[in-house]
Amino acid sequence: MTDDLFNNSPPAKEDVYSVSDLNREARYLLEENFPAVVVEGELSNIAMPASGHWYFTLKDESAQVRCAMFKGRNQYVKIKPKEGMQIQLKAKLSLYEGRGDYQLIVQSVSPLGEGALRIAFEALKSRLHNEGLFNGDLKLSLPSLPKHIGVITSPTGAAIRDIISVLKRRFPSISVTILPVSVQGRDAAPGMVKAIKLANKKQGCLKDLDVLIIARGGGSLEDLWAFNDEQLARAIFESTLPVVSAVGHEVDFTIADFVADVRAATPSAAAELLSPEQEDFMAIYAAYQTQLSNMLMAKVKQFRQNLNWLKKQIKHPGRRLQEQAQKLDHLEIKMRREFHFYLSQSKNSVKELTHGLIQYSPISLIREQQQNNRYLSASLQKASLKSLKNARFKLADLSRALNNLSPLNILSRGYSMTYDVNNKLITQVASIKTGDTLRTRLHQGEVVSSVNYVRDPLNKTSTSE
Known part of the structure; x- marks a missing residue:
């Protein structure tokens, strides 16, 4: 190996294929080394163009293969191929060079009876029906005006576009949250089960969800097979949120349709089912507005009546002034009493302090404290007298105002x-x-x-x- 690494001689020239050459060689290998084979499986994805040739997929539960049956051969077939039909065919292995697709060139076709997928569908439908998963008494009612709809579907499919378009036209204030999933293939059913459980937790942006829509466009039985999954059916049945199934077209039925609380023929029909007509809602709103206006007017009228009654209960100004004067006199008496009590306490405190100063303090400190006490006493007396004087002035003003408003005072000026x-x-x-x-x-x-x-x-x- 070491010698080869350091060998400077030019390498031997390798064969280089073009893509066309490679596909041609692969086709020769398949056609020359494999005899005609007999294969059983289920028909799907049938295409019959104007050329008269047939193109379809033959599959079982875990694999599929493309097939082509040309016009010279299929004109002798006595059956009409249908989606889901179980057949047996004789064919030769080949490769379509244009795409590099491995395929079977079919020579003959014979039926084997109803397709395995259809049999499995009917068996699961019967078993779930016997368990009560289709019981109408257990189905949840849809909200009359949902505020938030969760849509479990492909984020790029036509179904979500149809749903959003209908909701924007009929009632654009409804919030829509897309729970993106695959709607076809092996991972589709587990993904939808996970989305249903996530929606029922009502966390984050999903906390106010009112209803779920499970949707996808139409297709063959195999295209819609994910919606015939048993675990998906049980997840729909156990959902605490109402579930609307909108799978395929009006003629397409899946297990999800039977388990769901409501089945809509199409995704657009599901959106119409959950959204009121905006004009009808606005008419109801206008009626409520009129009713509210009438109620407010009646309430205003009642308040006016109460106000008129209260006006009649108002006391005469003279009487009110008398009551205020009495209240003022009472406050003056109380203030005098409190003042004398406070002054008495202050005098007692002064006596106690004087006694204490005489007994324990130097003479200079006693004199300073006595001077401070005299100052506080004078200030207190001055403030009390000022407060009393202000109260008297206020009482005099009120008396003059009462006298000016008195009818007797008007009569004293010569009126009668x-x-x-x-x-x-x-x-x-x-x-x-x-x-x-x-x-x-x-x-x-x-x-x-x-x-x-x-x-x-x-x-x-x-x-x-």
């Missing part, structure tokens, strides 16, 4: 008030006539008189006996 026999105050000439007996209130005393002559300055008319 005249009443009829019903003790009703007369404010205009039109309310009296000749011969009426009137009572006039003066500043001091009353005058009772009889009307002999009435003159109305507005109508410029007069009446007399």
Whole structure:
């Protein structure tokens, strides 16, 4: 090996293939070294173009292979191939050079009966039905107006685009959270089970979820097979959130459709099922607005009535002033009492301090303390007198205000008030006539008189006996 590393001689020339040459050689190897084979499996992905050739996939539970049956051969086949059909075919192994795809060139086809996937579907459907997973009494009701919808689907598929489009058109205020999963293949069912359990935990941005939609577009039985998974069916059944199944087209049925609380024919139908028409909702809102307005107007009317009643309960200003004056007198008496009590305590404290100073302190300290006590006593007395003086001034102001508002004070300036026999105050000439007996209130005393002559300055008319 060491010699080869340091050998400077040029290497031998290797064969170099183009892609076309490589695929051609691989096809020759397959066709020349494998005899015709007989294979059993399930039909899927059938395509019949205008050329008359058939292209399809033959599969079992764990593998699949592409197949081609040309027009010269398929014209002798007596059956019409269908999705899910279990068949047996005779073919030769080959390779499609254009794509490098390994395929079978089919020579003959014979049916084996109903497809294995269809049989498994019916068996699981029957077993789950017997266990009660399809029981309508156990299904959850959908919210009348969901605020937050969780959608378990492929984030790039047509289903989510249809759902979002419908919700934006009908009721755009509904929040939508996409729980992205694969909707086809081996990992699809476990991914959807995990998404359902995550949504039911209601954590983070999912804490206010109201309902779930499980959706994907249409396809063959094998394309939709993930929605026939038993674990997925049990996860839907155990969900505490209502689940709407919107898988495939109207003619497509899966196990998920039977277990879900509601089945929608398409993803768009699921979105319409969960969203009210915005115009209908706005009409209801307008009705509520009118009802609220009427209730508020009735409440305002009631408050006005209460206010009028309270106005009638208000006390006369004179009486209120009397009560305030009495309250002020009471406060003055209380203040004087507190002042004398405080002054007495202060004097006692001064005596005790003086006694203590005489007994324990130097004479200079005693004199300084006595001077301070005299100053505090004078300040306290001055402050108390000032407070009392301010209170008296306030009382005088209130008395003057009461006197100015008193009707008796107005009468003292030469005015009078005249009443009829019903003790009703007369404010205009039109309310009296000749011969009426009137009572006039003066500043001091009353005058009772009889009307002999009435003159109305507005109508410029007069009446007399």
